[in-house]
Amino acid sequence: MTTPAPRLRIGFLLAPRFTLCAFANFVDVLRLAADEGDRSRPILCRWRVLSPTMDPVESSCGVRVTPDERLGDPSRFDYIVVVGGLVDEIERLLPDHIAFLRRAAGAGVPLVGVCTGTFILHRAGLLNGYKACVSWFHHEDFLHEFDGLVPVSDQIFVVDRDRLSCSGGASSAHLAAFLVDRHIGPAAARKSLAIMIIDEAMGAERPQPGLPLELTTQEPLVKRALLAMQQSMEAPLGVEELARRLGVGRRKLERHFADALGMTPRQADRQIRLAQVRHLLGRGSRSVARIAAETGFCDSSHLIRAFREAEGTTPEAWRKAQQGEAARPS
Known part of the structure:
Protein backbone atom coordinates (compact mmCIF):
# COMPACT_ATOMS: atom_id res chain seq x y z
CA MET A 1 0.00 0.00 0.00
CA MET A 196 -2.46 17.78 24.92
CA ILE A 197 -5.15 18.86 27.45
CA ILE A 198 -5.53 22.26 25.80
CA ASP A 199 -9.18 23.30 25.97
CA GLU A 200 -9.52 25.01 22.62
CA ALA A 201 -7.59 26.49 19.74
CA MET A 202 -6.84 30.15 20.35
CA GLY A 203 -6.96 32.62 17.49
CA ALA A 204 -4.00 34.84 16.71
CA GLU A 205 -5.70 37.84 18.29
CA ARG A 206 -5.92 36.22 21.76
CA PRO A 207 -3.97 38.51 24.10
CA GLN A 208 -0.77 37.29 25.71
CA PRO A 209 -0.80 36.87 29.46
CA GLY A 210 1.85 38.98 31.12
CA LEU A 211 2.63 42.57 31.97
CA PRO A 212 0.47 45.21 30.27
CA LEU A 213 2.45 46.94 27.53
CA GLU A 214 2.06 50.32 29.22
CA LEU A 215 4.23 48.94 32.03
CA THR A 216 7.19 47.98 29.84
CA THR A 217 10.38 49.71 30.86
CA GLN A 218 14.14 49.28 30.75
CA GLU A 219 14.64 50.84 34.20
CA PRO A 220 16.27 47.96 36.15
CA LEU A 221 14.74 48.60 39.57
CA VAL A 222 11.24 49.08 38.17
CA LYS A 223 11.56 45.95 36.01
CA ARG A 224 12.51 43.90 39.07
CA ALA A 225 9.62 45.37 41.02
CA LEU A 226 7.10 44.61 38.25
CA LEU A 227 8.23 41.00 38.00
CA ALA A 228 8.00 40.64 41.79
CA MET A 229 4.44 41.99 41.62
CA GLN A 230 3.53 39.51 38.91
CA GLN A 231 5.03 36.61 40.85
CA SER A 232 3.09 37.48 44.03
CA MET A 233 -0.25 38.20 42.37
CA GLU A 234 -2.35 36.01 44.67
CA ALA A 235 -0.95 37.78 47.75
CA PRO A 236 0.03 41.29 46.66
CA LEU A 237 3.02 42.85 48.38
CA GLY A 238 2.66 46.18 50.14
CA VAL A 239 4.94 48.94 48.90
CA GLU A 240 7.06 48.76 52.08
CA GLU A 241 7.50 44.98 51.74
CA LEU A 242 8.28 45.28 48.03
CA ALA A 243 10.94 47.93 48.70
CA ARG A 244 12.44 45.80 51.47
CA ARG A 245 12.71 42.77 49.18
CA LEU A 246 14.42 44.88 46.54
CA GLY A 247 16.83 46.35 49.07
CA VAL A 248 15.79 49.98 48.62
CA GLY A 249 13.78 52.56 50.51
CA ARG A 250 10.11 53.19 49.77
CA ARG A 251 10.72 56.75 48.57
CA LYS A 252 13.41 55.63 46.14
CA LEU A 253 11.12 52.94 44.72
CA GLU A 254 8.26 55.40 44.30
CA ARG A 255 10.56 57.95 42.67
CA HIS A 256 11.79 55.39 40.13
CA PHE A 257 8.21 54.38 39.29
CA ALA A 258 7.21 58.01 38.82
CA ASP A 259 10.17 58.67 36.53
CA ALA A 260 9.83 55.45 34.49
CA LEU A 261 6.06 54.97 34.30
CA GLY A 262 4.42 58.11 35.65
CA MET A 263 2.56 56.16 38.33
CA THR A 264 2.97 54.74 41.82
CA PRO A 265 3.93 51.12 42.55
CA ARG A 266 0.41 50.55 43.92
CA GLN A 267 -1.17 51.74 40.65
CA ALA A 268 1.15 49.52 38.62
CA ASP A 269 0.30 46.53 40.81
CA ARG A 270 -3.43 47.16 40.27
CA GLN A 271 -2.91 47.28 36.48
CA ILE A 272 -1.02 43.97 36.51
CA ARG A 273 -3.74 42.24 38.49
CA LEU A 274 -6.57 43.68 36.37
CA ALA A 275 -4.76 42.57 33.20
CA GLN A 276 -4.70 39.03 34.62
CA VAL A 277 -8.40 39.32 35.49
CA ARG A 278 -9.19 40.15 31.86
CA HIS A 279 -7.05 37.25 30.71
CA LEU A 280 -8.86 34.79 33.01
CA LEU A 281 -12.29 36.12 32.09
CA GLY A 282 -11.51 35.33 28.47
CA ARG A 283 -10.30 31.80 29.23
CA GLY A 284 -13.47 29.94 30.11
CA SER A 285 -16.02 29.92 32.90
CA ARG A 286 -14.05 30.61 36.10
CA SER A 287 -16.29 32.34 38.64
CA VAL A 288 -15.61 35.95 39.55
CA ALA A 289 -14.96 34.82 43.13
CA ARG A 290 -12.29 32.37 42.01
CA ILE A 291 -10.67 34.95 39.74
CA ALA A 292 -10.66 37.42 42.64
CA ALA A 293 -8.81 34.89 44.82
CA GLU A 294 -6.26 34.18 42.07
CA THR A 295 -5.51 37.85 41.44
CA GLY A 296 -5.19 39.16 44.99
CA PHE A 297 -8.55 40.87 45.47
CA CYS A 298 -10.21 40.44 48.87
CA ASP A 299 -13.40 39.00 47.41
CA SER A 300 -15.67 39.23 44.38
CA SER A 301 -17.18 42.55 45.55
CA HIS A 302 -13.71 44.11 45.77
CA LEU A 303 -12.86 42.85 42.28
CA ILE A 304 -16.15 44.07 40.79
CA ARG A 305 -15.60 47.58 42.19
CA ALA A 306 -12.03 47.75 40.86
CA PHE A 307 -13.01 46.32 37.49
CA ARG A 308 -15.97 48.69 37.07
CA GLU A 309 -13.72 51.64 37.91
CA ALA A 310 -11.21 50.55 35.22
CA GLU A 311 -13.56 49.25 32.50
CA GLY A 312 -16.88 50.94 33.19
CA THR A 313 -18.66 47.59 33.45
CA THR A 314 -18.75 44.44 35.57
CA PRO A 315 -16.50 41.42 34.95
CA GLU A 316 -19.43 39.23 33.86
CA ALA A 317 -20.79 41.85 31.47
CA TRP A 318 -17.29 42.31 30.04
CA ARG A 319 -16.93 38.54 29.58
CA LYS A 320 -20.27 38.25 27.76
CA ALA A 321 -19.33 41.14 25.47
CA GLN A 322 -16.00 39.47 24.64
CA GLN A 323 -17.70 36.13 23.94
CA GLY A 324 -20.22 37.85 21.69
CA GLU A 325 -17.42 39.58 19.79
CA ALA A 326 -15.57 36.27 19.32
CA ALA A 327 -18.71 34.53 18.02
CA ARG A 328 -19.48 37.25 15.49
CA PRO A 329 -18.62 36.22 11.87
CA SER A 330 -15.54 38.00 10.55
Whole structure:
Protein backbone atom coordinates (compact mmCIF):
# COMPACT_ATOMS: atom_id res chain seq x y z
CA MET A 1 0.00 0.00 0.00
CA THR A 2 1.41 3.39 -1.03
CA THR A 3 1.88 5.88 1.78
CA PRO A 4 0.22 9.21 0.90
CA ALA A 5 2.40 12.30 0.66
CA PRO A 6 2.29 14.43 3.81
CA ARG A 7 0.03 17.47 3.63
CA LEU A 8 2.24 19.53 5.95
CA ARG A 9 6.05 19.44 5.92
CA ILE A 10 8.00 21.45 8.50
CA GLY A 11 11.72 22.04 8.77
CA PHE A 12 13.04 23.28 12.13
CA LEU A 13 16.13 25.36 12.82
CA LEU A 14 17.05 25.42 16.51
CA ALA A 15 19.03 28.37 17.84
CA PRO A 16 21.68 27.71 20.51
CA ARG A 17 19.93 27.59 23.93
CA PHE A 18 16.51 27.40 22.25
CA THR A 19 13.35 27.14 24.36
CA LEU A 20 12.51 23.46 24.65
CA CYS A 21 8.83 23.84 25.55
CA ALA A 22 8.13 26.06 22.53
CA PHE A 23 9.74 23.49 20.22
CA ALA A 24 8.08 20.52 21.93
CA ASN A 25 4.61 22.09 21.87
CA PHE A 26 4.90 22.82 18.15
CA VAL A 27 6.15 19.32 17.33
CA ASP A 28 3.58 17.53 19.46
CA VAL A 29 0.69 19.25 17.70
CA LEU A 30 2.16 18.02 14.40
CA ARG A 31 2.78 14.54 15.80
CA LEU A 32 -0.77 14.11 17.08
CA ALA A 33 -2.30 15.45 13.87
CA ALA A 34 -0.15 13.21 11.68
CA ASP A 35 -1.73 9.84 12.51
CA GLU A 36 -4.75 8.13 14.05
CA GLY A 37 -4.95 8.35 17.83
CA ASP A 38 -1.50 9.02 19.26
CA ARG A 39 0.44 6.44 17.23
CA SER A 40 2.88 9.16 16.12
CA ARG A 41 3.55 7.93 12.58
CA PRO A 42 4.49 10.95 10.40
CA ILE A 43 1.82 10.30 7.76
CA LEU A 44 -0.15 13.52 7.33
CA CYS A 45 2.65 15.70 8.75
CA ARG A 46 6.40 15.40 8.45
CA TRP A 47 8.92 17.34 10.53
CA ARG A 48 12.71 17.38 10.52
CA VAL A 49 15.34 19.22 12.58
CA LEU A 50 17.90 20.72 10.21
CA SER A 51 21.54 21.64 10.72
CA PRO A 52 24.66 22.26 8.63
CA THR A 53 26.85 20.38 11.14
CA MET A 54 24.58 17.65 12.60
CA ASP A 55 25.96 18.48 16.05
CA PRO A 56 23.42 18.25 18.92
CA VAL A 57 21.84 21.60 19.82
CA GLU A 58 21.56 22.43 23.51
CA SER A 59 18.33 23.97 24.75
CA SER A 60 18.12 26.62 27.47
CA CYS A 61 17.32 23.90 30.02
CA GLY A 62 20.32 21.79 28.99
CA VAL A 63 18.48 19.05 27.04
CA ARG A 64 20.15 18.43 23.68
CA VAL A 65 18.39 17.66 20.40
CA THR A 66 20.20 15.85 17.59
CA PRO A 67 19.37 17.12 14.08
CA ASP A 68 17.75 14.75 11.57
CA GLU A 69 19.34 15.93 8.35
CA ARG A 70 21.44 18.63 6.74
CA LEU A 71 20.01 21.88 5.43
CA GLY A 72 19.74 21.08 1.72
CA ASP A 73 16.95 22.50 -0.44
CA PRO A 74 14.43 24.50 1.63
CA SER A 75 11.69 24.04 -0.97
CA ARG A 76 11.14 20.45 0.20
CA PHE A 77 9.27 21.97 3.16
CA ASP A 78 6.02 23.92 3.39
CA TYR A 79 7.39 26.04 6.26
CA ILE A 80 10.76 26.67 7.89
CA VAL A 81 10.38 27.27 11.64
CA VAL A 82 13.12 29.05 13.59
CA VAL A 83 12.95 28.35 17.33
CA GLY A 84 14.81 30.92 19.41
CA GLY A 85 15.54 31.06 23.11
CA LEU A 86 17.94 33.07 25.23
CA VAL A 87 18.36 36.53 23.73
CA ASP A 88 22.10 36.63 24.44
CA GLU A 89 22.69 33.41 22.49
CA ILE A 90 20.87 34.02 19.20
CA GLU A 91 23.88 35.77 17.65
CA ARG A 92 25.61 32.39 17.63
CA LEU A 93 23.40 31.06 14.82
CA LEU A 94 25.75 29.85 12.08
CA PRO A 95 26.10 31.82 8.80
CA ASP A 96 24.93 28.66 6.99
CA HIS A 97 21.61 28.95 8.86
CA ILE A 98 21.13 32.54 7.72
CA ALA A 99 22.01 31.68 4.11
CA PHE A 100 19.51 28.80 4.24
CA LEU A 101 16.76 31.12 5.54
CA ARG A 102 17.46 33.59 2.75
CA ARG A 103 17.29 30.79 0.18
CA ALA A 104 13.98 29.70 1.66
CA ALA A 105 12.60 33.23 1.41
CA GLY A 106 13.83 33.48 -2.17
CA ALA A 107 12.07 30.21 -3.01
CA GLY A 108 8.81 31.47 -1.49
CA VAL A 109 8.84 29.10 1.49
CA PRO A 110 6.97 30.75 4.41
CA LEU A 111 9.14 31.46 7.45
CA VAL A 112 8.04 31.10 11.07
CA GLY A 113 9.67 32.75 14.08
CA VAL A 114 8.99 31.11 17.46
CA CYS A 115 9.97 32.87 20.68
CA THR A 116 13.12 34.89 19.83
CA GLY A 117 13.21 33.22 16.43
CA THR A 118 11.52 36.46 15.38
CA PHE A 119 14.74 38.32 16.32
CA ILE A 120 16.74 35.94 14.13
CA LEU A 121 14.49 36.47 11.11
CA HIS A 122 14.65 40.23 11.57
CA ARG A 123 18.44 40.26 11.91
CA ALA A 124 18.61 38.31 8.65
CA GLY A 125 16.59 41.05 6.93
CA LEU A 126 13.62 38.74 6.39
CA LEU A 127 10.91 40.66 8.26
CA ASN A 128 11.21 44.05 6.59
CA GLY A 129 7.69 45.28 5.84
CA TYR A 130 6.06 42.52 7.91
CA LYS A 131 4.27 42.53 11.24
CA ALA A 132 5.89 40.24 13.79
CA CYS A 133 4.98 38.90 17.23
CA VAL A 134 7.31 38.75 20.21
CA SER A 135 6.64 37.92 23.84
CA TRP A 136 5.74 40.82 26.12
CA PHE A 137 8.81 39.74 28.12
CA HIS A 138 11.08 40.54 25.15
CA HIS A 139 9.19 43.60 23.88
CA GLU A 140 11.74 46.09 25.19
CA ASP A 141 14.65 43.91 24.00
CA PHE A 142 13.21 44.04 20.48
CA LEU A 143 12.76 47.83 20.60
CA HIS A 144 16.33 48.21 21.81
CA GLU A 145 17.67 45.89 19.10
CA PHE A 146 15.66 47.20 16.15
CA ASP A 147 15.23 50.95 16.38
CA GLY A 148 11.91 52.26 15.05
CA LEU A 149 10.26 48.83 14.67
CA VAL A 150 7.36 48.11 17.01
CA PRO A 151 6.56 44.40 17.44
CA VAL A 152 3.14 42.95 18.25
CA SER A 153 3.21 41.91 21.91
CA ASP A 154 -0.48 41.98 22.76
CA GLN A 155 -1.53 38.78 20.97
CA ILE A 156 -0.24 35.22 20.94
CA PHE A 157 0.73 34.91 17.27
CA VAL A 158 0.74 36.89 14.05
CA VAL A 159 0.21 35.71 10.47
CA ASP A 160 1.31 38.25 7.89
CA ARG A 161 1.35 36.72 4.41
CA ASP A 162 4.32 34.32 4.27
CA ARG A 163 5.74 35.32 7.65
CA LEU A 164 4.34 33.85 10.85
CA SER A 165 5.52 34.46 14.39
CA CYS A 166 4.49 33.64 17.93
CA SER A 167 5.47 34.57 21.45
CA GLY A 168 6.69 31.07 22.39
CA GLY A 169 5.62 28.73 25.16
CA ALA A 170 2.05 27.51 24.82
CA SER A 171 1.39 29.90 21.94
CA SER A 172 3.56 27.72 19.69
CA ALA A 173 0.97 24.94 20.08
CA HIS A 174 -1.75 27.31 18.90
CA LEU A 175 0.28 28.48 15.92
CA ALA A 176 1.00 24.84 15.00
CA ALA A 177 -2.73 24.08 15.34
CA PHE A 178 -3.45 26.99 13.00
CA LEU A 179 -1.18 25.39 10.37
CA VAL A 180 -2.73 21.94 10.92
CA ASP A 181 -6.20 23.46 10.49
CA ARG A 182 -5.05 25.20 7.28
CA HIS A 183 -3.43 22.12 5.66
CA ILE A 184 -5.15 19.08 7.17
CA GLY A 185 -8.39 20.31 8.71
CA PRO A 186 -9.98 21.62 11.90
CA ALA A 187 -10.75 18.15 13.27
CA ALA A 188 -7.04 17.25 13.28
CA ALA A 189 -6.18 20.53 15.00
CA ARG A 190 -8.84 20.02 17.67
CA LYS A 191 -7.72 16.44 18.25
CA SER A 192 -4.09 17.45 18.79
CA LEU A 193 -4.96 20.14 21.31
CA ALA A 194 -7.46 17.90 23.13
CA ILE A 195 -4.87 15.13 23.63
CA MET A 196 -2.46 17.78 24.92
CA ILE A 197 -5.15 18.86 27.45
CA ILE A 198 -5.53 22.26 25.80
CA ASP A 199 -9.18 23.30 25.97
CA GLU A 200 -9.52 25.01 22.62
CA ALA A 201 -7.59 26.49 19.74
CA MET A 202 -6.84 30.15 20.35
CA GLY A 203 -6.96 32.62 17.49
CA ALA A 204 -4.00 34.84 16.71
CA GLU A 205 -5.70 37.84 18.29
CA ARG A 206 -5.92 36.22 21.76
CA PRO A 207 -3.97 38.51 24.10
CA GLN A 208 -0.77 37.29 25.71
CA PRO A 209 -0.80 36.87 29.46
CA GLY A 210 1.85 38.98 31.12
CA LEU A 211 2.63 42.57 31.97
CA PRO A 212 0.47 45.21 30.27
CA LEU A 213 2.45 46.94 27.53
CA GLU A 214 2.06 50.32 29.22
CA LEU A 215 4.23 48.94 32.03
CA THR A 216 7.19 47.98 29.84
CA THR A 217 10.38 49.71 30.86
CA GLN A 218 14.14 49.28 30.75
CA GLU A 219 14.64 50.84 34.20
CA PRO A 220 16.27 47.96 36.15
CA LEU A 221 14.74 48.60 39.57
CA VAL A 222 11.24 49.08 38.17
CA LYS A 223 11.56 45.95 36.01
CA ARG A 224 12.51 43.90 39.07
CA ALA A 225 9.62 45.37 41.02
CA LEU A 226 7.10 44.61 38.25
CA LEU A 227 8.23 41.00 38.00
CA ALA A 228 8.00 40.64 41.79
CA MET A 229 4.44 41.99 41.62
CA GLN A 230 3.53 39.51 38.91
CA GLN A 231 5.03 36.61 40.85
CA SER A 232 3.09 37.48 44.03
CA MET A 233 -0.25 38.20 42.37
CA GLU A 234 -2.35 36.01 44.67
CA ALA A 235 -0.95 37.78 47.75
CA PRO A 236 0.03 41.29 46.66
CA LEU A 237 3.02 42.85 48.38
CA GLY A 238 2.66 46.18 50.14
CA VAL A 239 4.94 48.94 48.90
CA GLU A 240 7.06 48.76 52.08
CA GLU A 241 7.50 44.98 51.74
CA LEU A 242 8.28 45.28 48.03
CA ALA A 243 10.94 47.93 48.70
CA ARG A 244 12.44 45.80 51.47
CA ARG A 245 12.71 42.77 49.18
CA LEU A 246 14.42 44.88 46.54
CA GLY A 247 16.83 46.35 49.07
CA VAL A 248 15.79 49.98 48.62
CA GLY A 249 13.78 52.56 50.51
CA ARG A 250 10.11 53.19 49.77
CA ARG A 251 10.72 56.75 48.57
CA LYS A 252 13.41 55.63 46.14
CA LEU A 253 11.12 52.94 44.72
CA GLU A 254 8.26 55.40 44.30
CA ARG A 255 10.56 57.95 42.67
CA HIS A 256 11.79 55.39 40.13
CA PHE A 257 8.21 54.38 39.29
CA ALA A 258 7.21 58.01 38.82
CA ASP A 259 10.17 58.67 36.53
CA ALA A 260 9.83 55.45 34.49
CA LEU A 261 6.06 54.97 34.30
CA GLY A 262 4.42 58.11 35.65
CA MET A 263 2.56 56.16 38.33
CA THR A 264 2.97 54.74 41.82
CA PRO A 265 3.93 51.12 42.55
CA ARG A 266 0.41 50.55 43.92
CA GLN A 267 -1.17 51.74 40.65
CA ALA A 268 1.15 49.52 38.62
CA ASP A 269 0.30 46.53 40.81
CA ARG A 270 -3.43 47.16 40.27
CA GLN A 271 -2.91 47.28 36.48
CA ILE A 272 -1.02 43.97 36.51
CA ARG A 273 -3.74 42.24 38.49
CA LEU A 274 -6.57 43.68 36.37
CA ALA A 275 -4.76 42.57 33.20
CA GLN A 276 -4.70 39.03 34.62
CA VAL A 277 -8.40 39.32 35.49
CA ARG A 278 -9.19 40.15 31.86
CA HIS A 279 -7.05 37.25 30.71
CA LEU A 280 -8.86 34.79 33.01
CA LEU A 281 -12.29 36.12 32.09
CA GLY A 282 -11.51 35.33 28.47
CA ARG A 283 -10.30 31.80 29.23
CA GLY A 284 -13.47 29.94 30.11
CA SER A 285 -16.02 29.92 32.90
CA ARG A 286 -14.05 30.61 36.10
CA SER A 287 -16.29 32.34 38.64
CA VAL A 288 -15.61 35.95 39.55
CA ALA A 289 -14.96 34.82 43.13
CA ARG A 290 -12.29 32.37 42.01
CA ILE A 291 -10.67 34.95 39.74
CA ALA A 292 -10.66 37.42 42.64
CA ALA A 293 -8.81 34.89 44.82
CA GLU A 294 -6.26 34.18 42.07
CA THR A 295 -5.51 37.85 41.44
CA GLY A 296 -5.19 39.16 44.99
CA PHE A 297 -8.55 40.87 45.47
CA CYS A 298 -10.21 40.44 48.87
CA ASP A 299 -13.40 39.00 47.41
CA SER A 300 -15.67 39.23 44.38
CA SER A 301 -17.18 42.55 45.55
CA HIS A 302 -13.71 44.11 45.77
CA LEU A 303 -12.86 42.85 42.28
CA ILE A 304 -16.15 44.07 40.79
CA ARG A 305 -15.60 47.58 42.19
CA ALA A 306 -12.03 47.75 40.86
CA PHE A 307 -13.01 46.32 37.49
CA ARG A 308 -15.97 48.69 37.07
CA GLU A 309 -13.72 51.64 37.91
CA ALA A 310 -11.21 50.55 35.22
CA GLU A 311 -13.56 49.25 32.50
CA GLY A 312 -16.88 50.94 33.19
CA THR A 313 -18.66 47.59 33.45
CA THR A 314 -18.75 44.44 35.57
CA PRO A 315 -16.50 41.42 34.95
CA GLU A 316 -19.43 39.23 33.86
CA ALA A 317 -20.79 41.85 31.47
CA TRP A 318 -17.29 42.31 30.04
CA ARG A 319 -16.93 38.54 29.58
CA LYS A 320 -20.27 38.25 27.76
CA ALA A 321 -19.33 41.14 25.47
CA GLN A 322 -16.00 39.47 24.64
CA GLN A 323 -17.70 36.13 23.94
CA GLY A 324 -20.22 37.85 21.69
CA GLU A 325 -17.42 39.58 19.79
CA ALA A 326 -15.57 36.27 19.32
CA ALA A 327 -18.71 34.53 18.02
CA ARG A 328 -19.48 37.25 15.49
CA PRO A 329 -18.62 36.22 11.87
CA SER A 330 -15.54 38.00 10.55
